Amino acid sequence: MIRLEPRQERSSALSIAAPVVAAIAALALAAIPLFIAGAPLGAAYAAMFNGALGSQFALAETLTRTTPLIFTGLAVAVAFRARLWNIGAEGQLYVGALAAVVVGTGMIDAPGFVLIPLLFLAGGLAGAALMAVPTGLKLKFSVDEVVTSLLLNFVVLLFVSMMLEGPLKDPMGLGWPQSEAIVDEGTLPVLMARTRVHAGLILALFMAVIVHIVMARTVWGFETRAVGSNPSAARFAGMSTSMVMLRVGLVSGALAGLAGVSEVAGLKGYLTQDLSPGFGYSGIVVAMLAGLHPLGVVVSAFFVAAVFVGADSMSRAVGVPSYIANLTVAVALLAVLVAGVLTRYRIRIQKPGARNV
Amino acid sequence: MTGSSQTPAQQASLALSISGVTKRFGNLVANDAISLDLAEGEILALLGENGAGKTTLMSILFGHYLADEGEIFVANGEGHLAPLPPGSPKAALNAGIGMVHQHFTLADNLSVLDNITLGTESLLKFWRSDRAASARLKELQENSGLHVDLDARVGRLSVGERQRVEILKALYRGARILILDEPTAVLTPQESDALFATLKRLTATGLSVIFISHKLNEVLAVSDRLAVLRAGRKVAEIDAKAADRALLAETMVGSAVQPNVRRAHIPGEAVIVARNVRAPDPRGRQTLENADFTIRAGEILGIAGVSGNGQSALAALICGLVAPQEGEIVIAGEPVRRFSPRALMQAGVGRIPEDRHHDGIVGTMRLWENLALEDIRDPAAQTGGFLRQGALRIRAKEAMSAFDVRGGGPETEARLLSGGNMQKIILARVLDGEPRVILANQPTRGLDVGAVSFVHRRLLDARARGAAILLMSEDLDELLALSDRVGVMYRGTLSAIHPAEDMTVRRLGLLMAGHDDLGDAA
Numbered sequence: 001m002i003r004l005e006p007r008q009e010r011s012s013a014l015s016i017a018a019p020v021v022a023a024i025a026a027l028a029l030a031a032i033p034l035f036i037a038g039a040p041l042g043a044a045y046a047a048m049f050n051g052a053l054g055s056q057f058a059l060a061e062t063l064t065r066t067t068p069l070i071f072t073g074l075a076v077a078v079a080f081r082a083r084l085w086n087i088g089a090e091g092q093l094y095v096g097a098l099a100a101v102v103v104g105t106g107m108i109d110a111p112g113f114v115l116i117p118l119l120f121l122a123g124g125l126a127g128a129a130l131m132a133v134p135t136g137l138k139l140k141f142s143v144d145e146v147v148t149s150l151l152l153n154f155v156v157l158l159f160v161s162m163m164l165e166g167p168l169k170d171p172m173g174l175g176w177p178q179s180e181a182i183v184d185e186g187t188l189p190v191l192m193a194r195t196r197v198h199a200g201l202i203l204a205l206f207m208a209v210i211v212h213i214v215m216a217r218t219v220w221g222f223e224t225r226a227v228g229s230n231p232s233a234a235r236f237a238g239m240s241t242s243m244v245m246l247r248v249g250l251v252s253g254a255l256a257g258l259a260g261v262s263e264v265a266g267l268k269g270y271l272t273q274d275l276s277p278g279f280g281y282s283g284i285v286v287a288m289l290a291g292l293h294p295l296g297v298v299v300s301a302f303f304v305a306a307v308f309v310g311a312d313s314m315s316r317a318v319g320v321p322s323y324i325a326n327l328t329v330a331v332a333l334l335a336v337l338v339a340g341v342l343t344r345y346r347i348r349i350q351k352p353g354a355r356n357v
Numbered sequence: 358m359t360g361s362s363q364t365p366a367q368q369a370s371l372a373l374s375i376s377g378v379t380k381r382f383g384n385l386v387a388n389d390a391i392s393l394d395l396a397e398g399e400i401l402a403l404l405g406e407n408g409a410g411k412t413t414l415m416s417i418l419f420g421h422y423l424a425d426e427g428e429i430f431v432a433n434g435e436g437h438l439a440p441l442p443p444g445s446p447k448a449a450l451n452a453g454i455g456m457v458h459q460h461f462t463l464a465d466n467l468s469v470l471d472n473i474t475l476g477t478e479s480l481l482k483f484w485r486s487d488r489a490a491s492a493r494l495k496e497l498q499e500n501s502g503l504h505v506d507l508d509a510r511v512g513r514l515s516v517g518e519r520q521r522v523e524i525l526k527a528l529y530r531g532a533r534i535l536i537l538d539e540p541t542a543v544l545t546p547q548e549s550d551a552l553f554a555t556l557k558r559l560t561a562t563g564l565s566v567i568f569i570s571h572k573l574n575e576v577l578a579v580s581d582r583l584a585v586l587r588a589g590r591k592v593a594e595i596d597a598k599a600a601d602r603a604l605l606a607e608t609m610v611g612s613a614v615q616p617n618v619r620r621a622h623i624p625g626e627a628v629i630v631a632r633n634v635r636a637p638d639p640r641g642r643q644t645l646e647n648a649d650f651t652i653r654a655g656e657i658l659g660i661a662g663v664s665g666n667g668q669s670a671l672a673a674l675i676c677g678l679v680a681p682q683e684g685e686i687v688i689a690g691e692p693v694r695r696f697s698p699r700a701l702m703q704a705g706v707g708r709i710p711e712d713r714h715h716d717g718i719v720g721t722m723r724l725w726e727n728l729a730l731e732d733i734r735d736p737a738a739q740t741g742g743f744l745r746q747g748a749l750r751i752r753a754k755e756a757m758s759a760f761d762v763r764g765g766g767p768e769t770e771a772r773l774l775s776g777g778n779m780q781k782i783i784l785a786r787v788l789d790g791e792p793r794v795i796l797a798n799q800p801t802r803g804l805d806v807g808a809v810s811f812v813h814r815r816l817l818d819a820r821a822r823g824a825a826i827l828l829m830s831e832d833l834d835e836l837l838a839l840s841d842r843v844g845v846m847y848r849g850t851l852s853a854i855h856p857a858e859d860m861t862v863r864r865l866g867l868l869m870a871g872h873d874d875l876g877d878a879a
Contacts (some may be wrong), residue, residue: 208679217746219739226730236676236708236716237730238699 019289019296023303033327039318048056051313052306055099058313060195064267065305066298067197068093068276070204071259072283073290073297074211075127077253081215081292082228084138086131088149089256090280091156095130096123096257097264098160101168101179101271104186104264112185117178119186120203120261127257128250130156135249139242153280161273170270179271181268188266200262205298207255212294224248285333291340304329368726371435372397372565373418373454373534378427380413387413389589390427395534397432400556400566402576402597405586406609406805407775411569414586415536419456430750431534432447455532457523460541465512465572469505470494473526490529497528500562500574502555516664517533517548524555528564535559536567537741541575542831544803547865548693571805573602574834585609610807619839620821628825629706629794631794634684638670645670646849652794652825657816659840660829661865667849668798668829671712675796675827676708677701682708689793702731707792709783713776717783720772724762725753727771728786754786761811777808795819795826801835813839833862847871 034044052062072089079086099122108115134148164177172180188199215221226234227244233239259279264271270316286304311325373395380388388410395401416422418429423444430438431452442448463472470847474490489784491507503521511519522538527535540550555568556579570576576583578596583600584841585593585608593608598874607613614735629652636645644756645667652658662668673679674686680696688704701708710716718727729738739745753767760781764774771779780800797816801809816839820826830836836843837857844854845868852868 060524210737217744218742219744220742222726222729222733222744223721230715230719233716233719233730236678236698236710238677238697238702277865 009204014054014343015291019291019300019336022287022335022339024326025333025335027307029331029335030208030324030328032040033324034320037320037324039320044314044318044320047317048307048310048314050111051317052310054194057195060192060197062302062306062309063201064196064198065309066202066302067204067266068259068263068279069228069282069286069305070201070208071262071300072256072279073286074204074207074294075259076254076283076287077290077292077294077297078211078215078224078255080228080287081249082224082245082248083231084135084248084252086134086149086249086256087144087146087284088131088152088250088253088280089135089259090140090151090276090278091153091284092127092130092253092256093260093263093276093280094156094160095126096260097271097275098163098168098260099123099126099257100186100264104182105180106183110185115183115186116265118187119182120258120316121267123257123261124254125202125257127260128254131249131253131256132246135246136194138227157273160271161310164271164273166270177273181270182265186265187269188262196267198262198266200266203258203262207258208294208298211255215294220247256283282329288333289336304332307332368727370397370432370634371395371438372399373416374430374434375418376428376430378414378417378424378429380417380422380424386419386589388424391586391589393584393591393593393594395565395567397436397565398563399582400568400580402559402568402570403575403586404573404583404605404609406807407777407803408588409586409609410589411586412538413566415456415538415569417443418449418536419454420444420449427862439730441743450530453531454536455527455530455534456536457520457527457538457540459542460610461519461523461524463511463519466510468510469514469522469525470507470509472511472522473507473529474775476704477530479530481809482841483552497525500685501525501528501559503528517545517551518695520544520552521555527558531693533563534565534567535669536569538569539571539803540568541570541572543664545869546833546862547870549575551638563681571803571809572832572834574604576605577602586758587611601695606806607699609805617810617838618819619657619841622655622821624656624841625823627651628654628689629827630687632684632687634674634681634686635679636670636674636679638667639673639678640669642669643667645674645851648851650844650851650854652827654793654823655820656842657820657826657828657840659836659843660827660832660834660846660851661833661843661869662829663869664831666869668846670849671846671851672711672796672798672829675701675706675794676704676710707787707790707794707795707824709780709787709797709800711802713779713783718771718779721770723767724757724765724769724771724774724782725750725767727782728753728756728789731786732772732790756789760785760815774808777804777811780804780812782809784812788815788819791819791822791824793824795824796829797826798829799831800828801830801832809835833865836865837862 026305031041034041036244047109051058053059072093075089075092076086103122104115104119108118129147130152134145134152137143137148138145144266161177164179168179170178170180191197191199191201215224223239223244226239227241231241263275268275286297286301289300306330310324311322314320315322371394375391375393378388378391391414399792403411410863413422417424429441431441431454433439439454470487473494494507503525505521511522540552544552560566568580577600580597583595583597584591584603587609594728631648631650632646633649634645635647638644643666648671650658660668670679672683677696677698677700681719685692692701693704719730732738739751750767757767762778762781771782774782800812800816804812814827828836828840837860840857843857843860845852845865848871849867
């Protein structure tokens with residue numbers, strides 16, 4: 001008989017080991033679909049590893065992919081800490097990108113050190129404004145923010161599509177639904193020559209540190225953690241839970257908005273409807289893998305990015321669908337949820353009929 | 358309390374035998390080779406401080422935990438002891454062990470009958486044999502005196518009635534051994550007496566009872582034998598007739614317990630005054646109807662009442678969780694204009710919440726953080742929005758040694774503390790600022806003898822310093838011991854307030870049950 005018994009004390013070593021083990025388990029479990037697809041396993045894993053980390057170029061690609069995931073991962077981690085279930089990072093990313101394109105394609109003529117901060121400011125404000133809607137509805141009318149923030153993603157995508165077909169459409173774009181390009185002054189510098197890694201990564205890492213400091217060392221972080229883990233005790237102690245929630249919602253939306261700015265101004269140069277292959281949703285996995293810890297988000301964003309980039313090159317090398325990447329990331333999420341249970345409970349195996357002596 | 362207790366059938370056959378049960382959690386030995394016998398028809402009281410191992414032992418008995426060592430034997434239908442398969446709640450139920458938890462496990466929307474038969478019938482059956490079930494229950498009620506309307510919706514029943522339903526449920530399932538976990542915590546003294554009478558009737562027909570309680574008076578009144586656990590070991594097994602309160606308290610704690618005495622003194626000027634206050638209950642229960650009271654400096658006003666009679670509305674009001682619909686509250690001469698937890702704290706009210714897990718403590722945060730929960734925005738706690746962690750940790754260390762908090766340091770997560778130590782953390786937080794007014798709502802609920810004595814001492818210290826204290830408690834002995842004056846809440850109305858010296862537990866009980874104060878106490 002297998003039983004779960006609650007642990008008296010959660011060890012911190014275990015809570016770090018759990019997501020690592022979960023990630024390894026997810027990679028190992030990817031062998032099953034690979035095997036079914038008939039791929040040579042050794043070659044497939046080798047291609048995956050080399051594609052993600054095997055060369056300077058591969059590493060640069062992985063880091064490029066890591067950048068937006070850090071932003072969206074932070075956005076989700078901050079919100080989930082306060083038990084505000086923001087599933088709308090994808091939409092907030094797109095409005096952030098949209099704001100960057102509006103401001104950065106010639107509306108303002110300014111040098112880079114002015115324009116670039118302005119782009120991020122605009123994107124952050126746009127993301128915050130979008131998340132203010134579900135947060136406000138939750139606080140005012142108790143509307144479930146899971147539903148509203150999720151559904152807003154589709155509204156935003158259609159809105160972006162409308163803008164790209166209409167007012168923001170690039171007249172020189174040969175009819176493609178894409179915006180004009182961000183002006184040179186607004187483009188983020190590349191960090192490594194002949195790669196696509198851009199300064200957005202620096203900002204992402206910086207934000208991770210800032211969020212960590214805010215959560216761990218400030219009154220805001222203190223109140224967020226209190227409201228997130230016991231709202232009635234927080235209210236009893238005199239905190240305004242709705243103010244805290246609203247603040248968290250705005251910060252979360254802003255962080256996701258930054259992801260959009262970073263992608264447009266650092267990588268793509270202009271806005272299209274396929275700017276994000278689901279970075280907002282992957283942000284949820286990133287945050288959960290990180291145990292909602294801001295610095296952990298950096299590590300888990302890198303892992304998730306590596307799986308995606310590696311799976312891409314694996315699919316080219318051994319001819320399996322790159323959907324394996326989605327599968328692996330999904331399994332990683334499930335594995336980390338299971339691992340979360342195991343950090344709180346221990347498994348006892350009892351042979352039926354056996355007497356304990 | 359009930360009168361003389363007749364001994365159970367002398368040397369009756371055993372109903373239950375626990376033999377050498379040991380249970381370890383890591384380094385902690387929760388149960389250390391405990392052996393305990395329960396005779397047929399006997400009421401055995403299980404005593405011990407929090408963390409002494411009572412709950413662990415009962416959880417092993419009921420199959421929720423596996424013992425590391427030892428065995429349990431239960432008498433089968435013919436009265437022969439048979440080993441109980443470990444780790445199986447189902448086996449425990451089949452062996453005739455029934456448990457009534459402190460928090461009832463009833464479905465409010467279903468009738469009494471449905472609640473009792475729930476889960477006893479096959480899922481594959483299409484129709485239910487209500488008639489057979491209710492006939493059997495009627496018979497059970499006749500024999501036990503547990504009278505409840507079987508067709509009533511459980512949501513409409515009083516707490517005492519719900520407890521009867523829980524006991525009926527256990528009996529209906531064929532319980533021959535009944536475990537009652539703190540059964541009187543929610544009852545009036547009269548209801549408790551009725552429960553004890555029922556237990557006596559049931560044991561006369563062969564039922565065996567294990568009775569877990571903190572209230573030493575009633576333990577002595579109702580049980581035949583007492584077993585005391587301390588730090589996982591059984592330290593005493595006493596015949597109830599040979600025991601007294603002082604002896605029991607000493608055996609539980611391991612050292613003599615000093616009784617706290619309220620010294621008479623002349624209270625000062627009025628600190629908090631309520632005038633014709635009407636206030637809603639935050640959870641939509643009984644509202645508070647035109648309450649009038651004054652508490653002066655250095656005075657404790659005790660409020661008794663069966664849970665759900667408007668005390669929670671009064672508490673919520675003083676905590677700042679609701680605003681009065683009529684009337685006013687005046688603190689130190691200033692009418693309170695804004696009602697929020699922060700506003701009341703600023704007016705000088707320290708609040709000890711009724712439910713410490715729900716309202717008092719953030720379990721996943723550290724102790725130094727929990728101690729700073731109420732004043733985190735004060736300049737002493739932060740500079741420019743950054744926490745003054747060093748200062749807060751030092752303050753926590755001092756507060757924890759002043760209030761004798763054990764089981765961790767400032768960095769320990771609050772959820773790991775025992776109930777008594779959690780309450781000390783809350784006391785430290787509340788009393789640290791020397792508030793003018795203190796609301797103590799069930800301040801000792803679920804605490805062990807040592808912790809209760811500590812809380813009482815601290816409240817009396819605050820009284821001596823000149824605080825005005827509003828004490829709400831279900832423990833009437835505590836209420837009468839600490840309070841200068843007492844009042845009773847019934848259906849939202851506060852009774853006339855009497856000096857504690859003129860009150861007795863019986864008279865309070867009558868008022869709590871809604872009888873007019875006829876003055877025929879004693």
